Amino acid sequence: MEELVEMWMLIGELMRARTREYLASSPLSPDGMPGLRPPATPAQVRELEALASQPLDPEYRRFLSLTDGLDGFQYTMPLLGCRDWENSERSGLGSMFRNIVLETGPLTEVGLPEETQVFPIHVNAEGSAGILMLHHSHDALERFWWTGQGDNMFFHTFRDLVAYTTDGSYSPRHLSD
Template identity: 40%
Template sequence: MAQLISRRVREYFYDSPFGESPPPVICSPATQEELAVLESRSGQILEADYREFLSLTDGLEFRFLFFLGCHDWEGGEIAEVAEAFRETVLECDLVDVGIPSGTPIFPIAVDRDGSWGVFLIDIAENAEERYWWTGEGDNFFFTGFADVLTFLGDPGSFDPRETLL
């Protein structure tokens, strides 16, 4: 059965817009209790699409990013990379891209070397944007989690804001 599923996944992604990259690695769904713990850990309310995503797959390895699930915060290398990237980002002047000082930011995705990441942000001034993709000089802001995934699949299909100013 495992071989059949593996073959079907390879066949499905053979002609995908993601090219030769390996198929995404999905995980078991997060429970409502795990989502509540993650929400508490993040210090902010999880956006509905992100919550639904985690209830389908508690994390996802996709292309070059690891979307962290509830289980990733129980320890391990990717959580350490995400937290180190968060600390590095907090040392920068977030006001330069329009994020007010003291805004809670929580990593939801990171690459293996901690040079790219996606943060859940909660800006007090009620900005519509809840996601900030940053790394290597790029800054993109997205309203919803689905927009982040759309951009990841095809950067030309979505025009995110590059600053909140």
């Protein structure tokens, strides 16, 4: 229960930051409005885990149990939830991004084990940048990779990723580190 409360607090901080940014923008656009969604059901989370072909990060799983994605996570793009994979545009963009990342070279070039599984949880509108959830057998390695448009940042946990995007309180490992 405490972990759910902590996740709610983290989501609340993110929503406050995104709402401030949204209200400071001009003109206001419904496309960029941050918004929570109804929670995913346990069955939807299991289906997403099967689609991802990897166990979901425990914090991402808690996030989905509270809000099935988040509109306006980064500019106008959402943090993807279970229902996004039922939307052909969003699922197609996510699959395309994943395939591009896998085709650009072996994952070992960015320090990931060859057997690493990747699954998109955020993709920008152009499909040129996104965040991938990672699964591999190395506990010391990060679980999330933000890549594209010259960025290569790695985050140990979903909480670290949200803290970075909310207020910069987490410093990700950059590929050049």
